[in-house]
Amino acid sequence: xxxxxxxxxxxxxxxxxxxxxxxxxxxxxxxxxxxxxxxxxxxxxxxxxxxxxxxxxxxxxxxxxxxxxxxxxxxxxxxxxxxxxxxxxxxxxxxxxxxxxxxxxxxxxxxxxxxxxxxxxxxxxxxxxxxxxxxxxxxxxxxxxxxxxxxxxxxxxxxxxxxxxxxxxxxxxxxxxxxxxxxxxxxxxxxxxxxxxxxxxxxxxxxxxxxxxxxxxxxxxxxxxxxxxxxxxxxxxxxxxxxxxxxxxxxxxxxxxxxxxxxxxxxxxxxxxxxxxxxxxxxxxxxxxxxxxxxxxxxxxxxxxxxxxxxxxxxxxxxxxxxxxxxxxxxxxxxx
Amino acid sequence: xxxxxxxxxxxxxxxxxxxxxxxxxxxxxxxxxxxxxxxxxxxxxxxxxxxxxxxxxxxxxxxxxxxxxxxxxxxxxxxxxxxxxxxxxxxxxxxxxxxxxxxxxxxxxxxxxxxxxxxxxxxxxxxxxxxxxxxxxxxxxxxxxxxxxxxxxxxxxxxxxxxxxxxxxxxxxxxxxxxxxxxxxxxxxxxxxxxxxxxxxxxxxxxxxxxxxxxxxxxxxxxxxxxxxxxxxxxxxxxxxxxxxxxxxxxxxxxxxxxxxxxxxxxxxxxxxxxxxxxxxxxxxxxxxxxxxxxxxxxxxxxxxxxxxxxxxxxxxxxxxxxxxxxxxxxxxxxxxxxxxxxx
Numbered sequence: 134x135x136x137x138x139x140x141x142x143x144x145x146x147x148x149x150x151x152x153x154x155x156x157x158x159x160x161x162x163x164x165x166x167x168x169x170x171x172x173x174x175x176x177x178x179x180x181x182x183x184x185x186x187x188x189x190x191x192x193x194x195x196x197x198x199x200x201x202x203x204x205x206x207x208x209x210x211x212x213x214x215x216x217x218x219x220x221x222x223x224x225x226x227x228x229x230x231x232x233x234x235x236x237x238x239x240x241x242x243x244x245x246x247x248x249x250x251x252x253x254x255x256x257x258x259x260x261x262x263x264x265x266x267x268x269x270x271x272x273x274x275x276x277x278x279x280x281x282x283x284x285x286x287x288x289x290x291x292x293x294x295x296x297x298x299x300x301x302x303x304x305x306x307x308x309x310x311x312x313x314x315x316x317x318x319x320x321x322x323x324x325x326x327x328x329x330x331x332x333x334x335x336x337x338x339x340x341x342x343x344x345x346x347x348x349x350x351x352x353x354x355x356x357x358x359x360x361x362x363x364x365x366x367x368x369x370x371x372x373x374x375x376x377x378x379x380x381x382x383x384x385x386x387x388x389x390x391x392x393x394x395x396x397x398x399x400x401x402x403x404x405x406x407x408x409x410x411x412x413x414x415x416x417x418x419x420x421x422x423x424x425x426x427x428x429x430x431x432x433x434x435x436x437x438x439x440x441x442x443x444x445x446x447x448x449x450x451x452x453x454x455x456x457x458x459x460x461x462x463x464x465x466x467x468x469x
Numbered sequence: 470x471x472x473x474x475x476x477x478x479x480x481x482x483x484x485x486x487x488x489x490x491x492x493x494x495x496x497x498x499x500x501x502x503x504x505x506x507x508x509x510x511x512x513x514x515x516x517x518x519x520x521x522x523x524x525x526x527x528x529x530x531x532x533x534x535x536x537x538x539x540x541x542x543x544x545x546x547x548x549x550x551x552x553x554x555x556x557x558x559x560x561x562x563x564x565x566x567x568x569x570x571x572x573x574x575x576x577x578x579x580x581x582x583x584x585x586x587x588x589x590x591x592x593x594x595x596x597x598x599x600x601x602x603x604x605x606x607x608x609x610x611x612x613x614x615x616x617x618x619x620x621x622x623x624x625x626x627x628x629x630x631x632x633x634x635x636x637x638x639x640x641x642x643x644x645x646x647x648x649x650x651x652x653x654x655x656x657x658x659x660x661x662x663x664x665x666x667x668x669x670x671x672x673x674x675x676x677x678x679x680x681x682x683x684x685x686x687x688x689x690x691x692x693x694x695x696x697x698x699x700x701x702x703x704x705x706x707x708x709x710x711x712x713x714x715x716x717x718x719x720x721x722x723x724x725x726x727x728x729x730x731x732x733x734x735x736x737x738x739x740x741x742x743x744x745x746x747x748x749x750x751x752x753x754x755x756x757x758x759x760x761x762x763x764x765x766x767x768x769x770x771x772x773x774x775x776x777x778x779x780x781x782x783x784x785x786x787x788x789x790x791x792x793x794x795x796x797x798x799x800x801x802x803x804x805x806x807x808x809x810x811x812x813x
Contacts, residue, residue, distance in 0.1 A: 206698055235700035248691035252713040252805060261709075262699045296805040312695070 147320060147352050148182035148205070153214035155197070155204045159427060172427045174200040176376035177214070179453060184319070187346065187353040189367030189384070191360060191399070195423065197376040198356045199243075202322040205354070206238055207231060218320065236266055239313035243325040245305035249297035255308055256293035259283065262315040282311040286341060303334035310341065320352045327362065339366055360403045364388060369459075372396045375434040376426055378453065382460040392462040394441045395419075433463070441466060495803075502802040509798025512791035519788060523598035530592040536577055538596040539747040542587035545574040547761065547773050550582040550590075582776040584754075585761055593749040594780055600744055601751040601785075604665050605730040611669025613723050616676025617715075623677070624684025625707055634677065642674050650742045664743045668730055679722060683715040717800040724796025728789035735785070755781040 155175035160166040175197045182188055190198050204211045207223050216223040219237060226234060242248035249258055260279045262268070269275040280290035286307040297305055306326060313321055323342065327335040343366065345351060357363045363370055364384055371381040372395065380393040391397045398417040405411045419438045424430050430437050436446040445465055453463040503509050522529065530538065554567040555578075571578070574587075581590040623634035650667060657663055687693060688711065696706045735752015737743035744750050758781065761774030801807050 203694075208694060208698060232700035232702070235698060240695070240698045242691045242695060244691055248695050250692040250696075250710050250714070253709070261696065261701070265699055265701050265705065298806045309695075312699070316699070 144183040144185070146181045147184040147219065148354075149215070149217040150178055150180050150182075150205065151215040151217075153178040153201070153204060153216060154212045155200050155209055156212040170427050173376050173429060174426060175204055175211075176426075176429070178378055180371060180378065180381060182320070182352055182354065184352055185346075185350055186368040187355050187366055189363035189370040190354060190356045190373060191358060191363050191370060192373035193358065193423065195426070196373045197426075198358075198373055199324050201373070202240065202324050202354060202356050206235075206240055206322055208240075232265075236262075236316040237318055238320040238322070239316065239318040240322045240324060241306075241309050241313050241326045244329050245302050245309055246297075246329075248309050249305055251297055254294050254296055255283070255288075255300075258297070258308060259293075259311045259315055262312060266316055268316065278315070279311075282315055283308075285314065285345070286311045301334075302330050303337060306330060306334075306338050307341065310338075310345070314345065314349070317349075319350070320354070323353055323355045323357075325356055325358070328357065328359070335362070342366065360399065372399065375423060375429055377434055377463065378461075379435065379464070380460075380462040382462075383458075386458070386460055390460075392456055392460065392467050393435075393464045394439050394466070395435050396462075398440075433465075499802050503798065506798055506802070508794055509802065512794040512798070515787065515791040516795060519598055519784075520602065522595055523602050526592075526595035526599050530589075530595050533580065534578055534589050534592050536589050536592060538588065538592045538749050540588060542574065542577075542583070544587065545577070545579065545583050546585055546587040547764075548574060548579050548583040548587070549773075550580060550776050551578055552580045555580075581780055584757065584777055585774070588747075590777065590780060593754060594751070594784065597749040597751045597754055597781065598784070600661055600748065601731055601734060602788075604661055604668065604734045604744075604750075605727045607665045608668035608672060608730050609723055609727045611666070612672030612726065613676050613719065615669070616673035617680045617719060619673065620677040620680025620682075621684055621707060621711070621715075624681040625688060625703070625711065631681075634681070638674050638677055641671065644671075646671050647742075650737070654742050659742055659745055661744050661748070664734065664737065668733060668737075672726060672730070675726070676719070676722065680715060680719065683718065684711055687711050687714050717803060720799050720803075721796040724792040724799075728792050731785055731789060751781045751785050755785065758782075 153175055154173070154177055156171040156173050158168045159170045159172060161169045178201060180188070190201065192198050200209060203209045205216050205218075205223075207216075207226075211224055214224070218234070221234060223231070223234065253261075256276070256279050259282050260275050263275045263278060269278055276293075279293060283290045283292065288304060288307050288311070292300075297308065300308065309326075326342070327338050330338060339362065342353070346353060353366075355363065355366055367384050369381065370384050370387045371378045372387075372393065373379070374395050380387065380391065380396045382390075382392075387396065388400060391400055394417075398419050401415060401417040405414055417440065419440075421438050424434070424437055430447075432445075432447040432449055433439070433442075433451050436442045439446065443465065449465075451463045451465050453461055454467075456462050456467045503513070530536075548570060551567060551570055554570060558567045574583070577589070579589050579591070581594070583589055584593070619634050619637070623631045649671075653659075653663065653667065693706055693710050696710050701709075731752065734743055734750060735755055738750055738753040738756065744753065746753070755778065758774065758777035762772070762778050764773050765771065766773050
C-alpha cells in the first residue's frame with residue numbers, strides 16, 4: 134500500500150458512492166398506515182474506495198455508520214443515490230444478479246455471538262458460501278477449501294465439526310472472517326469487527342485483517358468508533374456525524390490537520406500515552422446531545438453543538454468540498 | 470499466514486487431542502443423547518407402549534377378556550375389578566368373591582370391572598386409547614403443519630402476506646368455536662374424523678402466532694443477515710437458518726398441544742359434540758365415571774364405582790406427562806449447546 138494509492142483520484146476506483154441516502158419511514162396507524170416522517174440514518178454520502186485501501190468510517194453511536202455499510206451491500210435498499218461497485222450499479226441490481234454480485238463483496242459483523250448460527254457446525258458455516266455459489270466441484274473439494282480457510286484465519290482445521298458456542302469471542306470472529314473470505318471477495322465491510330472483543334484479542338484480529346488484506350488484495354470499509362484502532366488500520370478516514378460525512382482525509386492529514394470542528398472535538402478525546410503531553414491535552418467538550426435524525430437542524434447538522442458556529446451555519450448547509458490534496462470537509466470555516 | 474497461526478497457541482495444543490476424535494454426525498449424536506437420557510427414554514417407551522396397545526386393541530381385548538367394547542350386560546353393571554380377587558384366590562385368601570363375580574358376568578373376566586351398562590372397562594380403555602391418540606396426534610399434526618407454515622410465511626415474507634395471515638389468525642381466533650362445532654354437528658354426524666379436522670383447523674392459530682414471532686425475531690439476527698450478505702436465497706435462509714432455530718421450541722409446543730388435545734377431545738365428547746356414544750374414548754370414559762363416583766352401596770356403604778375414574782384419569786395424566794417430558798428431552802437432544810460429549 135503505497136501512500137500515493139491512498140489519495141482520491143489515483144489508483145483504480147473499486148466502489149463509488151454518490152449521494153447515498155437511507156431513510157427509514159416512521160409510520161403511524163395499524164390498519165391504515167401512513168408515513169408521518171422518516172429517520173434520516175444516512176443522508177447523502179459521497180466517497181470513493183480505491184482498490185486495496187482501507188477506508189475507516191468513524192463517528193458516535195447512531196450516526197449511521199453501520200447503516201452505510203449495509204446500504205452499500207444492499208442489505209438495506211437505499212432510499213436514493215448510487216452505489217457503483219466494479220462498474221455495476223448495485224441499487225439497480227436485484228434477485229439472482231445481486232446474489233451473484235455478493236461473491237465480490239462481503240461483511241464481517243460486530244457481534245461474533247449473534248453472527249454465527251448456533252445450530253450449524255463451523256464447517257457448514259464457513260462452507261455455506263461455497264454451497265450457495267456452487268464453488269468447488271465436489272463435496273470433498275469444498276471440505277478441503279473449508280479446512281484451508283480455517284487455516285488462513287488461524288484456526289485449527291479439526292474444529293470443523295464443532296459448534297460456535299465452543300469457541301471464544303476472538304475465535305468466533307475468525308470464523309466470521311473465514312466465512313467472508315470463502316467466496317474470494319475483493320471488498321469487505323468490517324462493521325465494528327473488534328468492538329465486542331477483549332482488548333488483548335482486538336490486536337490479533339486487527340493483525341489478521343491486515344495480513345489478509347496484504348495477501349488477498351482486499352479493500353476494506355472499516356467501521357469503528359475507536360479512533361486509535363481506525364488510525365492504525367486505515368489509509369483514509371471518513372468522519373460521520375448525523376448521517377453525513379463531515380470530513381474525509383488521508384489518515385495522517387486528518388489526525389494532524391483536522392479541518393472540521395467535530396473532528397477536532399473527537400480527536401481531542403483520544404488519550405495520549407505520554408503523561409507530559411497528556412497533562413497538557415486540551416479537551417473540547419461538546420455540549421448538548423446529538424439531534425434527532427428524524428428532524429435534523431436546518432443549516433449545518435453540527436451547528437447546534439459546534440463551538441465555532443456562525444450565523445451562516447444555522448441557515449445554509451456547507452458543501453462537502455476539497456480543501457486541498459484530497460482532504461474533504463463540510464465546513465464554512467474552510468472557505469476564504 | 471504463519472504469523473496468525475502462531476499467536477494462537479491453543480490450536481496447536483488442541484490439534485493432537487482432537488485429531489483422534491472421529492467426527493460424529495448430527496443424527497448419531499442426537500440419538501445417543503436420547504438413548505442415554507432416562508427422562509426421555511422412559512416417556513418415549515411409554516408413548517410407544519400406549520401406541521402399541523391402541524394398535525393391538527382388538528386382539529388384546531379378545532385375548533384377555535373376549536367381549537366387544539360396546540357389549541352391554543346390565544346384570545354385571547358396575548362390577549368391581551376382578552383382578553384383586555383373582556390374585557387373592559391364587560394365594561388362597563379368597564372367600565368366593567371371584568367366583569360370584571364370574572357367575573354374575575356369565576364367565577367373562579372383567580379384570581378392571583365394568584361400567585354402569587356392564588361394558589368391560591379394560592377393553593374400552595384399549596379401544597379408547599386408539600380413538601384418543603388418533604384424534605390428538607392427527608389434530609396436532611394438522612394444526613402444526615398449517616400453523617408453522619403460515620407463521621413462517623407471515624414472518625418471513627412480511628408485507629401483504631403477513632397482513633393477510635394476521636387477519637386470518639384474528640378472524641379464526643374470534644370465531645366462537647363451540648358455536649361452529651354445534652353448527653357442524655347439526656349438519657354432519659359427529660365422528661372421530663370430523664372432530665380431528667375441527668380440532669386441527671382451530672388449533673393452528675397458536676402455532677402460527679408463535680412461529681411468526683420467532684421468525685420475526687430470528688430474521689433480524691446477524692446470522693440471518695450474514696446469510697443474506699452471502700447471497701443465500703430466501704428459501705435457503707428459511708430452511709437452514711430460521712427453521713432449525715424455531716424447531717426446538719415447536720417440538721415442545723407440539724407435545725403440550727397433544728396433551729391439551731387429549732383433554733379437549735374429552736370435553737367435547739362429554740358435551741356430545743365429539744365422538745358419539747357408545748364409541749369409547751378416554752375422555753368420555755373419564756367424563757362418564759364422574760356420574761357414578763359418589764354412588765354408594767346402600768347395604769355396605771362402600772363406593773360402587775371407584776374403579777371407573779382412576780384408569781382413564783391416570784392414563785390421560787401419564788400420557789400428557791410423558792409427552793411433555795419427551796418434548797423437553799427432544800429439545801435438549803438437538804441443542805448443540807447442551808452437548809457435553811463434544812468437549813475434547
